[in-house]
Each structure stands twice: as structure tokens, then as C-alpha cells.
Amino acid sequence: MLGRLLSRVRIQTQVMVFIVPFIVSIMAVGAMGFYASSLLQGRMDISNSVLQSLSGFRNLSAAMADFLANATQENRDAVTARLADQRTLLKSGLDRLAADRSGQQELEQTLSSIDGISARMDTLWQLQESRAALLADLQKAQSVVVSSQTDIVEGAKVLQRAADSQEDEARNRLGDAQRISDFASFAQSLTDKAQAAGPIGSPDMEELARQQRIVGMALGGEAPEAKKTIDDAIAALKPLVETAGQAEERAAGLKDAMGQIVARLPELQAVAARRLKTVTDKAADTAKSVERAKTGQRDGQKLTTSAYVIQIVMAKLTLAPTDANLQRLLQEIMAVRKGLDTLVSNAGGVAQFDNLKPKLLPALDKMQKAATDLVRISAQRQDEFRAAAADVDGMWSQLTAFAEMQRQNAAAERTDANSMSLGTTILGVVIAILAGVGLTVTLKSPINQITSAMRRLADGKLETSITGESRADEIGDMARALGIFKNNAIAKVEIEERSEIERTRAEEERHRNDEEKRTVEQQIDFAVTALADGLGRLARGDISQTITTPFFGRLEQLRNDFNASLLRLQETIDQIRTNTRMIEGNAGQMDLSASNLAKRTEQQAVALEEIAAAIEEITTTVRSSAACADDARQIITDTKETADSSSEVVASAIDAMGKIEAASDEIVQIIGVIDEIAFQTNLLALNAGIEAARAGEAGKGFAVVAQEVRDLAQRSAEAGQRIKQLIGRSRAEITNGARVVRETNEVLESISAKVVTASEQMDVIARSSREQYNALHEVNSSVNRMDQMTQQNAAMVEETSAATKELADETKTLLQLIDQFQLDETEARRANAA
Secondary structure, X not given: OHHHHHOOOOHHHHHHHHHHHHHHHHHHHHHHHHHHHHHHHHHHHHHHHHHHHHHHHHHHHHHHHHHHHOOOHHHHHHHHHHHHHHHHHHHHHHHHOOOOOOOHHHHHHHHHHHHHHHHHHHHHHHHHHHHHHHHHHHHHHHHHHHHHHHHHHHHHHHHHHHHHHHHHHHHHHHHHHHHHHHHHHHHHHHHHHHXXXXXXXXXXXXXXXXXXXXXXXXHOOXXXXXXXXXXXXXXXXXXXXXXXXXXXXXXXXXXXXXXXXXXXXXXXXXXXHHHHHHHHHOHHHHHHHHHHHHHHHHHHHHHHHHHHHHHHHHHHHHHOOOHHHHHHHHHHHHHHHHHHHHHHHHOOOOHHHHOHHHHHHHHHHHHHHHXXXXXXXXXXXXXXXXXXXXXXXXXXXXXHHHHHHHHHHHHHHHHHHHHHHXXXXXXXXXXHHHHHHHHHHHHHHHHHHHHHHHHHHHOOOOOOOOOOOOOOOHHHHHHHHHHHHHHHHHHHHHHHHHHHHHHHHHHHHHHHHHHHHHHHHHHHHHHHHXXXXXXXXXXXXXXXXXXOOOOOOOHHHHHHHHHHHHHHHHHHHHHHHHHHHHHHHHHHHHHHHHHHHHHHHHHHHHHHHHHHHHHHHHHHHHHHHHHHHHHHHHHHHHHHHHHHHHHHHHHHHHHHHHHHHHHHHHHHHHHHHHHHHHHHHHHHHHHHXXXXXXXXXXXXXXXXXXXXXXXXXXXXXXXXXXXXXXXXXXXHHHHHHHHHHHHHHHHHHHHHHHHHHHHHHHHHHHHHHHHHHHHHHHHHHHHXXXXXXXXXXXXXXXXXXXXXXXXXXXXXXXXXXXXXXXXXXXXXHHHHHO
């Protein structure tokens, strides 16, 4: 009855009939949920306020930690602002609890704790200001320590400069003594040369003038008379050296001037001795000054190092003001005090060192007091901060307890709300079930009928009848649409039958096309095979066969082109073979002609050789006569040359003695350089000894080495003096030998003049013999040139014959290469006939 009544309306209306009760039940559940949420809203607001307070206290702890790490006004203001925010937030939460007094006591205690934290922050700020003042005091004291380090370095430099000044003075005195000694040695060597009548040239005067300038600077204001005498003597020497007058007057002038210089040498040597004695007397004072500078540098370095350590420890104390760092700083301050006492005791008298105590000790006292107060104030700050952190932890615990109380109250209210919501939900579920059952019963039967009809039609049963077409709702629309689908299916079956017939016809047409395609592929395969065989024969050299079987369609053009190329290649190979055989024949004829020409040329060369031999015999006879005349002339010439050579030998001996004498002068100069090197070595050894004394115990071994170097330099100087004496005696012996050699030269010149007359007579005889010989020699030369040209012709003929043979061999090789090609028999016979 209900189904027939509902079939008259649309399904939408039917659904609404059953859905409206379900919607009403859902609205009832929502209303109950709204009531429950209104109960929990107040608790949630209070809980949210507590959670914000807990988050704010976490931020407050972080701000307090930042303030302790960096106690600036900005961080202090940040902590104060967060405390004010927490006070406002907790006061708001306390106002919401006016109707319900649960948890009010906990919030009031928390507010009281915030006031206590504010008071502690004021105390921490006062401690921070005291800490900043102490850090400023420490910084000032550190600045004094740093400036004191500069004073220590400057004092050490003053000591070092004093020691270096004494060392430089000693070196200068030793250098002056050595320069005076060098001048004396050089002047003595020139005096020895002048006494031995040796040459004194411009280089010697330049060196003497240079030594004069050096000695003038070395003497300073000492020995003025000796200095004036030497200057006058050198001024007198210059014109004597530059003029080329009589040797005796010049030698006398040189000896006199050098004698004046040598007479003043003892005064110069006395000045040098005084300079050396002064250096020796002050050596002990110099060593003491060096040792004092060394001690001052060592003590100053230790004190500077301790000052650096104080700065490092003070930096650590500033970052971590603990008792351990304070004790380390006090120890370093004590070390600086002891080092300062040691420095002033060992290196007193230097202004920089004497002013250290009045400057550094007050700064150390101030640093010690400020460091102690800094550790104490830092400990107080830590205590105050820990107390404030404990207050924050207490407030955190109170707020946590308050939040737990609010959670329990909210749980009870949530239980009541859940009970009411559950009852309303159960009622709504019952109403929904009833509505669903009614809707199912109303729609299930007609939908099942339609579904059954659809399945039969899907199975191909087109005779199936369709019910429900008379219904006015959507199910009736579905039944009528299913009828249309049935009619379309019947029409589709008919169309498929006609399509099967058309498909059979298309398959037969495809088979015919495949057969034609296979035929074309076979023709292409045949053409490719034939071309491959032809190209294979061509690669083996067989060009005698063409492709005779015609190809299919357009492939025939490919066969014709291949055959035409092959025929053209046959013609080219045949033409090359013919030309090569012609070249081979011509080369044979050229080889025969070249052989005949070579034989004739050889016979002509033999005849010319016989003529040249006859002329050579006549030339030999004339040449023997000329040679005898030349020998006689040569004997006389050799005699003259011997006499001339003897004179040259004597002149060479004189020149060699002069060179030996000059070499002796150079050796003397070298000995002077060696003396100067020995002096410089002695000076360096003295400096090394001073440096070794400055090094103390570590330099003893170096001092021994320096003493050995000084002994070696002294021995070198003594050896140089002995060598100078030996060279002086050698120069005297060389002068005597030169006189004897000059007498021998005069005798040899007389012999040479008598030999010249005999040599002129022999020249006339030798000249006539040479003229006869020259005439025959020209004839012989002409014959020899003809013989050479004949031999060149023979060589050219041989080369031509060899080239002709090589051409014939190459032609045979070319024919062998051409014979590798296999030609058509008809073409080959035609080529042979041609």
C-alpha cells in the first residue's frame, strides 16, 4: 500500500519523507553539543590563560639568562617588560575566577612571587654596575702593563745600542790600523820596485792615490807631519811617472820620492799600534757591556712574557671569574713583581727600567684588588640569579598545579556533556535506521526488477520483457530508457552481421597485395646479388664479365651503368698495357745506345791519360831543377831566418823578463789583497769572538773556532810578507839576465846582414827554374782538365745507362701489375693484334 502510494511521486519526494526525521535528530544532537561546549568554554579560557603564563615564564627565564650573560640596559628592560606582561596576564586570569574561587590562592601566590623577582632584578643590576666599574679598573691596569712592555723593549734597545756602539768603535779602530798597515806594505813594495829600476806605471799611482785617501781618513788628526810629507811625495811622483824622459833621472826621482814616503812609515805604524792597543784595552769593557745588554734583554724578555701571561689570565678571569682563575692571576702578578726586581737589579741605570716600579707596581695593586672584588661580585650575581630562577621554578610549579586543577574540573564537566550527547546520538541513530529501512523497502523491489532485465539484455536475451514503464517516478524513466536500449541492441546485431561480410572481403584484398610485395622483394634481392658478384670479381681483378641477366623495372638502369663502367675500365687497362710495352721497348734501345757511348768515352779517357803521363815526366824533370835551386835559396833563407829568429828570441826573452817583472808586481798586489783579506778575516774573527762572549756558555765552542780563524789569518799575512821578499830578490836577478841577452842580440844582427847578400844571388837562379816549371805546369793542367771532362762524360753516360735500366725495371713491374687484371678474351686478342 505504501509502495503504490509513493510510486505516484518522484524519488526525491520519497527520500525527503524519510530524511526529515533524521535531520531533526541531528539538530537535536547539535543543540546538545552546543550546550556542552558552553559548559567547557570558561574552563578552556582559564586553561589558555595558564598556558600563556607558562609560555611567558619560559620566555622570562630565557630573558633572565640573556641578562646574566650580557647585563645591558636593553636586556634589563626586556626582563622588566616580560615580568609586567606576566603580572597582567595572571591578574586577568584571577579576575575570571571571581565567580568560582577554585585556584585563586595559587594565582595570588604567583603574583607575589613576580614582585620578588622584580626586586632581585634591581639587585642584579646594581651588582652589574659594580662589575662594570671593576672591569674598567682592570682595563686601565692592563693598559699600564702594556705600556710597561713597551718601556721594557725600549730599555733593552738602549742597552743593545750602547753595546753595539762600543763594538763599532772597536771595529773602526781595527779597520784604521789595518788600512794604515796596507798603505805601509804597498808603499814598501813600490819602493822596492823603484830601487830595482822596475817600471812604476799609472795603475800603481792610482792605487797609491787611493791608499793615500784611505790613510788620510784613517789617521784623522794624528801624525800631521807624516801625512803632509806623504802627500807632497805622491804629488812629486805623478809627473815622474807620466813623463818619458831619461831613465836615470826618472829612476833617481822615483827613488827619492819613495824614500820620503818610507821614512814616514814608522810614524804611521806607531799610530796603527796605538789603535790596536786601545781596542785591546777596551775589550774587557766591551765584553761587559755586551753581557749587560744580554742580561737586560733576557730579564726584559722574561718580564714581557709574564706581562703577556697576565693579559691572557685576566681575559680568562673576565670571561670566567672563578677562584681558580683569580689564584692564577695573583701568581702571575707575583711573578711580574719578582721579574721587575731582577731587571732593575741587573740592568739599573737605564731610564726606562728605573721608571718601571713607580709606574707598574700601583697598577698591579689595583689589578689585584679589582680582580678579587670582581670574583666576589660575580659570585653574588650567580647567587641572586639562582634565587630568581628558583622563584621562577616555584611560580611554574604553582601554575602547573592550577592547570591540573582546571583540567580535573574540565574533565568532570566533559563527562556530563558526553552523557547528554550520547543519549541524543542514540535517539538520532534509531530514527535514521527506521528511515533507512522504509526507504529501502520502497525502492528495492522495482530497482531489482530493472536490474534483472538489464542482466538478461546484457547476456543477449533481447526477447526479455521490461516492467515498470508506466511508473511516474525515476524508476519508470529507467524502464523506458531500458526499452530504447533493447531496440538499439537489436539494430546493433544486424549492423555487426553486415560488417563481418565487409571484413572478409578486405582480408582477401590484403593477401593479394602481400603476394605482389614478395615478388618485388625477390627481384630486388636478385639485383643486389648480381651486383655483389660483379663487385667481388672487380675486387679480385677480374673485369672480363658483365651482368647479362636483365633486372626488374628501374633496377635495369643500375645494371646498364655497372656494365658501362666495367667496359670503360677494360679499355683503360688495355690502353695502359699497350703504352707500357712501348715504353719497355724504347727503354731497351736507350740502354743499348748508352752502353756504346760509355765504351767510346772510356777509350778517349785512356788516350788522354797517356798524354798526361808523358807531359808529367817532362814537368817532373824541370821541377827537380827548380827544386834544387829552391833548396839552395831556402838554405840561405833559413840561415837568415835563423839569425832573425835568434834576434826575435832575444827580444822575446827581454820582453818575457819584462812580463815576469810585471807579473811580480801583480803578485805583490795580490799579496796585498791577501793581506787585506787576512785583516778582514782577523776582524771577523774578533767580531765572532765578541758574539760568542755575548752568547755566554753556548758560544764557547764558537769562540774557539774564531780564535783558530784569527791564527790562520795571521799566518796568511806572514806568508805573504815572505813571498814579497822572495819576489824582490827575483826581480834583481831578472835585471842582470836582461843585460846579457841584449849583448847577444847585437852579435846576431851582424850575422843576419851578411846572409842577406848570398840570399839575393840564389833568388835569380830559382826564379828562372820556376818560370820553366810554370809553363810546363800550365800544359799539364790543360791536359788534366780535358781528362777530367772526359771522366765526367763517362760518369754521366753511366748514370744515364743506370736510369734507363731502372726505367725498364719499373716498366716490367707496371706490366706485372696490369697483368693481374683479367680482361675479356676478345679485347685481349684485339690488343695483341694492335
